[in-house]
Amino acid sequence: MPESPTFAQPDANALLLPFAGSRREIAEYEANGGYDSLRKSLGMTSEQLVDEMIASNLRGRGGAGFPAGRKASFLAPGVERYLVINGDESEPGTFKDREIILRNPHMLIEGIIIYLWMIRGAAAYIYIRGEYAKEAAILEGAIAQAREKGYIGSPLPGTDYVANVYVHRGAGAYICGEETALLSSLNGDRGQPTAKPPFPAVSGAFKKPTLLNNVETVATVPVIVGMGGAAYAGVGTEQSTGTKMFSLSGHVKNPGNYEMPLSATYRDLIEGKGGGLPEGRTLKAFVPGGSSMPILMPNQLDTGLAFEAVVAAGSMAGSGAVIVVDDRTCMVRFALRTAEFYMHESCGKCTPCREGTRWITELLRKQEAGLGTLEEIDLLLEICNRVEGNCLCVLGDACAMPVRSHINNFRHEFEEHCRLGHCPCPDDAPMSELYPPLLKAPLPMVSA
Amino acid sequence: MSDTLYDEIQREIAKYPDRRSAILPALRHAQEHYGWLSPEALEAVADGLDLSPARCLAVASFYDMFFLQPVGEHVVEVCTNLSCALIGADHLLREFERELDVKAPGTSADGKITLRCVECMGGCGWGPVVSVDEEYEEHFQIEDVAPLLERLRSTSRPSESHA
Secondary structure: OOOOOOOOOOOOOOOOOOOOOOOOOHHHHHHOOOOHHHHHHOOOOHHHHHHHHHHHOOEOOOOOOOEHHHHHHHOOOOOOOEEEEEEOOOOOOOOHHHHHHHHOHHHHHHHHHHHHHHHOOOEEEEEEOOOOHHHHHHHHHHHHHHHHOOOOOOEOOOOOOEOOEEEEEOOOOHHHHOHHHHHHHHOOOOOOOOOOOOOOOOOOHHHOOEEEEEHHHHHHHHHHHHHOHHHHHOOEOOOOEOEEEEEEEEOOOOOEEEEEEOOOEHHHHHHHHOOOOOOOOOEEEEEOOOOOOOOEOHHHOOOEOOHHHHHHOOOOOOOOEEEEEEOOOOHHHHHHHHHHHHHHHOOOOOHHHHHHHHHHHHHHHHHHOOOOOHHHHHHHHHHHHHHOOOOOOOHHHHHHHHHHHHHHHHHHHHHHHHHHOOOOOOOOOOOHHHOOHHHHOOOOOOOO | OOHHHHHHHHHHHOOOOOHHHHHHHHHHHHHHHHOOOOHHHHHHHHHHHOOOHHHHHHHHOOOOOOOOOOOOOEEEEEEOOHHHHHOOHHHHHHHHHHHHOOOOOEEOOOOOEEEEEEOOOOOHHHOOOEEEOOEEEOOOOHHHHHHHHHHHHOOOOOOOOOO
């Protein structure tokens, strides 16, 4: 087995991970300018720090792309306020936060302390997905080192403010990446989303005002404080500033995480960094931002990586997870595997999502087995429409949007399955063993 | 209830302004002690947190990483989500099933190894990903299956893994 994991070489424009390998030791991090931004921020007021974030125009890196500075400005006043870091990275195809933690954990810790200082927070909790056991241990180690240096647990130099940072491990639930579900989970309940309002900025962790940001967003804070918000805004595009991590996987020669300026394109990522597809294969489609996003087609390779560019192309940039799909792949199988995931991860709270993801999966399983009908292809689209926009959170949408795009772009493949009565793909097509004949019987029907 | 588990739970409670927030770490410690979340284990968590066992079960049953039934000494999890599936996770899963003579999810007849498929584990570019007792094995190939199982059959699970 090759050494695991294998990190990509840094891009010339990289800001977050501009070095090869990892810098887990605080001495190494500090020797390269680490914690300088924290010292700089201690000379700034809360308002100045928020203004710097607003000037940077940094958009949240968790998936929604909401401006981070504005989010910080919404935080309700109060003596007890919390910072929560969303490290529940589970959108299929996404593994960028993991690489940040593996290679540069102190950058995240420094960002957390700066943000804590900015909001004079009572404490920060890093909610990291339960499966990331090694990464949680690395963060615990980084926190212990920062504590020894006096950045955590004792008054910050020249202030009477004490930063407290804790690691909180999840236990395996995709939905806990959704902010209100994450807070339910942190508060000791089942990880189910709640209605907004109240927004986390008013009532979040422990029912107190809470600022909640993704790992990559907070790891970018030291960069912005260091170079200044305006300078950061000069990288990327006007509406999507800076660099961002992209997780490249699937049928590509060099999969991995690549930090790219947001002015680059999917072609730069897939063909430039990823080396294109393996020999003899051609591009069939690509997922632009995690499996919940509508797929894009080969003629959309020149779409920009910027949030607004992906929206203009009919999809969303999401978490930055790019999954490359080659010409041998059965798109009905691809749609089924996508839908099964969201069915499994639906928390069951809202009826359209709980029932809809199951019906979509049921009908796709029939389609994949060649037992479906042409009418059911339209029925699938109708169910997608009925799920989307009708739930407390977007998990249902995350199933409906991609499946609709699979059908709309590859309807002929669905029709061929119906006509032939079986999947037309050869035995060695990708994912062929996931659905062997024995398992091809449809799920037991749920009564309407 | 063993003193150590009770103490571990109290140490977790100290990290939060509300003890209820310590339920996930408390359940994790209990699972490490008992091997799975048996009624006895849930009782111990409830005692440690001063909550009802029913509430502990309600929370535990929401999460994939908590075992509400006994599992083998080792747990092997194969990611079959899109990125891994596209590069052969399905063949890997079938190979595990053949070698263990069990369908996922299931435990080998000797009670030694539990096999199950899991959703995306966040190793998509380094796949296929297999998790063995909560440690990732990446770039996992079919020829790695037999040696891994041989190693697992001859070892016991380390008692405290990542606490």
